[in-house]
Amino acid sequence: MSLLRSYYYKLPPGLRLLGRKIYFFPIDLYEGITGKRSKNAPKKGDIYVGSSDFIAHGIRQAKVLQKYIDLKSTDHVLDVGCGIGRTAVSLTDVLKNGTYDGFDAVEKGIAWCNKHIHARHPHFRFKFTPIHNDLYNSFSMKAENFTFPYEDSSFDKAFLFSVFTHMQIGEIRRYLNEICRVLNSEGLCLATFFLYDDSKNEGGSMHFPHIYDGYKLMDDKVTAANIAVSIPLLQEMATDAGLQVQKIKGGYWRNDVSKEDADEFQDIVVLKKI
Numbered sequence: 001m002s003l004l005r006s007y008y009y010k011l012p013p014g015l016r017l018l019g020r021k022i023y024f025f026p027i028d029l030y031e032g033i034t035g036k037r038s039k040n041a042p043k044k045g046d047i048y049v050g051s052s053d054f055i056a057h058g059i060r061q062a063k064v065l066q067k068y069i070d071l072k073s074t075d076h077v078l079d080v081g082c083g084i085g086r087t088a089v090s091l092t093d094v095l096k097n098g099t100y101d102g103f104d105a106v107e108k109g110i111a112w113c114n115k116h117i118h119a120r121h122p123h124f125r126f127k128f129t130p131i132h133n134d135l136y137n138s139f140s141m142k143a144e145n146f147t148f149p150y151e152d153s154s155f156d157k158a159f160l161f162s163v164f165t166h167m168q169i170g171e172i173r174r175y176l177n178e179i180c181r182v183l184n185s186e187g188l189c190l191a192t193f194f195l196y197d198d199s200k201n202e203g204g205s206m207h208f209p210h211i212y213d214g215y216k217l218m219d220d221k222v223t224a225a226n227i228a229v230s231i232p233l234l235q236e237m238a239t240d241a242g243l244q245v246q247k248i249k250g251g252y253w254r255n256d257v258s259k260e261d262a263d264e265f266q267d268i269v270v271l272k273k274i
Contacts, residue, residue: 021045040089042112047084058090061161064263066094068247068270069188074098075156078148078182080175081163082126084109085117092121101150103127105139133166133224143171148178155182160191165266166224169215169233176241180273187273188246192266194228195248204254234269243271 027044031037041054065071075098082088082102091100104110110128117124130139131146158179164172179189196202206226208216214233218226238245247270252262
């Protein structure tokens with residue numbers, strides 16, 4: 001799998017998306033003919049984030065949000081990097097009296113969300129933000145200069161699943177600052193990371209051979225492919241942004257964490273606005 005992943009990362013962004021569509025075409029054709037695809041799920045070839053079951057994973061993420069940041073039906077929620085709506089679909093059963101806003105840098109994901117989620121749930125809103133990410137696109141807008149398109153103190157909760165694992169350090173710093181800005185005074189954020197501690201001999205199913213000051217990269221040619229961040233650097237960045245790390249829960253990518261004892265593959269981090 002790691003070899004396939006390395007070849008995948010060598011492709012230009014457009015070919016990565018096309019490659020997934022071609023790879024999953026037989027399954028998508030079969031599910032379309034037989035009617036076995038859920039009405040709440042996109043075609044597998046259109047899902048550009050992760051390879052797990054779309055509906056089941058979304059439900060699991062909704063439960064994680066309820067468990068770790070006490071997501072309530074009345075909350076105003078921001079989904080940073082909402083993708084093609086995997087979490088949003090499941091949250092339509094949770095946020096009955098609240099609101100949901102999500103944005104993403106892949107336009108086809110936002111188009112699908114507007115057509116299949118916003119059309120049925122108008123309080124779920126999606127925005128396309130053409131931000132550069134060398135894993136998905138070649139846009140010129142830089143994430144380290146990006147301002148979230150929302151007013152100060154607009155949200156009770158924010159979350160990012162597998163977003164900070166595909167961003168450079170300067171971009172992560174900027175997003176943490178923006179998260180702090182748009183959260184209200186009691187706001188909470190849940191984000192997933194690949195984390196490590198140099199004082200411990202840690203290992204896992206993901207490998208980050210390119211070592212820098214406070215972080216490691218899986219592929220130094222595709223800097224957004226996957227990044228692991230040291231816990232001290234995470235704590236420093238959070239504090240600088242006006243946030244406090246309240247909890248870290250290890251994911252089952254780690255050798256010392258079993259799938260049964262984890263809630264996510266990546267490490268879960270809970271941040272609270274100071």
